[in-house]
Amino acid sequence: MIPEIGNFSLIIALAVSIILAGLPLIGAQKNNLQLMQFSRYAVVTQFFLILVSFIALAYSFSIDDFSVLYVASNSNSALPMIYKISAVWGAHEGSLLLWLLILSSWTMAVAFFSKGLPLSMSSRVLAVMGLISIGFLLFIIFTSNPFERLFPAPMDGKDLNPLLQDFGLAIHPPMLYMGYVGFSVVFSITIAGLISGQLDSAWARWSRPWTVIAWLFLTLGIALGSWWAYYELGWGGWWFWDPVENASFMPWLIGTALLHSLIVTEKRGAFKSWTVLLSLMAFSLSLLGTFLVRSGVLVSVHAFASDPTRGSFILAFLVLVIGGSLMLYAIRGPSMSGGGNFNLFSKDTFMLLGNILLTVACAMVLLGTLYPLLDQMIDLGKLSVGEPYFNAVFVPIMLPALVIMSMAPLMRWKGDSFANVARKLLLPVIIAFFIGVGLLFIDKGSVMVSVSVALASLIFMSVITSFILRLRNKGNIGAAFKKIPLSFYGMNLAHTGVAIFIIGVTFTESMSLQKDLRMETGDTISLGGYSFTFEGAKSRQGPNYTAFEGAVSVMNPAGEPVAILKPQKRIYPVRGMPMTEAGIDAGLFRDLFVALAEQLDNGAWSLRIYYKPFIRWIWLGCIFMALGGLLAITDRRYRFNAVPGKAVPA
């Protein structure tokens, strides 16, 4: 009964979405107040219907209703309750329902925080979001219905994929989807602007907080995924350039470009057509990512549910949404007025350069991701598009972007003199230079290490310089501090995050140590100055798995005990799938990572032991970036109810 309610409310939600997408658009065109005001009710109704259906599915999971096919394939009575709930989005059908729930939550947020917008504008935005939800509702109802029944019902379910039975992965998809779907807001605002021809600085100001929120969720979502891959897959890696990872990284790159470009458009009225294009692209790439992951055109570790029929549906949807919006762009674009003039050497130019680099980087990732498709159409010869390709194209693009990042915040809008900027940057450049040279002489130092760390320090010094410049000649420092807007802190926090991230990546990639070896009980090896002693492995019983748990005691160079690591090798009997749980001793400057690989004869095991310097900085950097975004949107200037068109006092 409950699953039928869920199914039924999805169908009603579809009807409501059709109304949401249709009536307000007509109302806005004909200036009919009643039709326009209608959209807010439709949004609320739609949200509750989708929520009901989501709860119905979660309920079916919690009571082990295995007569529902989706529950039977992704749950088991022995599964702990928290994973029964996260199993709702553990596979294709349910994760789409989560997508939809988040989309309707975003739509609700827009409806409630758009009171400052002209009614014709807000109802157009909501209508576009309604259109998008129609596509997803049709997709769920006709190709991926999570409420399909299974008769006769099996005694027990097939269990959730053990890879997904983990806290990090339980919250990773919701975060990621908040980001993906969040870009639909900017997309809709832009489409509404293109339809009405109203793309002014109010449009940019209004888009900014939505973009930043979506971006910060996406940042956290990607970081969570990377952290999960690190401790759960047992390979010690944090990024694999897998198609699915790329699918989330591309919108991130464009989203980053977009939030910078929006600043220029708001403050200077420049790059308007470029900003419009980026805001269409950010969401389009999110959709493209969904297609690549779900259709099975690319083989990936994440391709847990790929099906060409679904692929054709999403492709048709892509063509309608992306093709339609780009068509609108081609028609309306030429009438967009260009912004103010600026010199070649100005903040404006450097922001544009940074933007272009991010976009090129995104294009390179897209090319690498789609390369297997290109290769089967026309034989392009040998080129393996794994990590080597991505590292080779990505790093050279990002290095100049880091230089720009350290310069642009210190430059003036419209025009600046080289001497002026050079004076501000003189000290940071000198310090960064000496840090770089110093790093050439450390153990395992290389040109790459020294250049990356020098650039990271340059960014950090530039952040400090920009604060000093703000406070200099202000007399009362305390009062001057208070005057600094939150968004300024936000920007600098995020930029510091990038510097931290770069340092983490550089040291982890260049100075990690690794040993794969056979160890018997009592054997000791040393790695990175630490000594690891294998104390043997014994079997253990978990709630829905059996495991071998090893014990490895670690001593630091001084001979003091540091930790006893307990890596596990689990077998989940329902799926018969082996899983590696690494034993990790985390630290700010290094991680010690031990994984059980294979059981060998008489009590011996093959073990993988890693020493990973600075790896925490990778995720710490991401957290800084996200916090920076959070600070930026709390700035008073970007309160959602700011009246567009009027100057808002800072």
Place this chain on the structure above:
Amino acid sequence: MKKQFMTPLIVFGLLVVLLVVGLIKAKYIRDVPSPLIGKAVPQFSIPTVENQQQLFNSDELKGQVSLVNIWASWCVSCRAEHKLLNIMANSGVKIYGINYKDELTDARRWLSAFGNPYIKSAHDFTGRAGIDWGVYGTPETFVIDKKGLIRYKHTGPLYQDDMENKILPLIKELRAES
């Protein structure tokens, strides 16, 4: 001048063509069995990953039931199925590898890190053998019977289901054949 606004649409159009072709191919490859099914394995004689002085000759595949797995160190999905290959190798299934378009050092490091389930792996650096085997993407797994005929092809990573419901029963069946 106005053409610049058309560019994104045109680029997207090209992308769609690519995706449509990819989708049709993906469907085709899944639905239509490989034309190699029932045919003898393609002839090759290639140095192995383990020892470049030693050759892996396709004739070795005759006289036993075996799996041929196409893999590469740069292929992330290959890691996903690797544990299953190790399990099958431990339970006595004969697995041969074709290491596809890979650097020798990377391939060797990969095998030492994740375990080597292969009796031997041909180092198909140019992908020449891959063309003969009709490789569509890594990983791919072929089941070879005692006469050296290809009996089954699996595209993409092997999952538990595939192993238990298709590969292992088929191997059992083929071993019973004379």
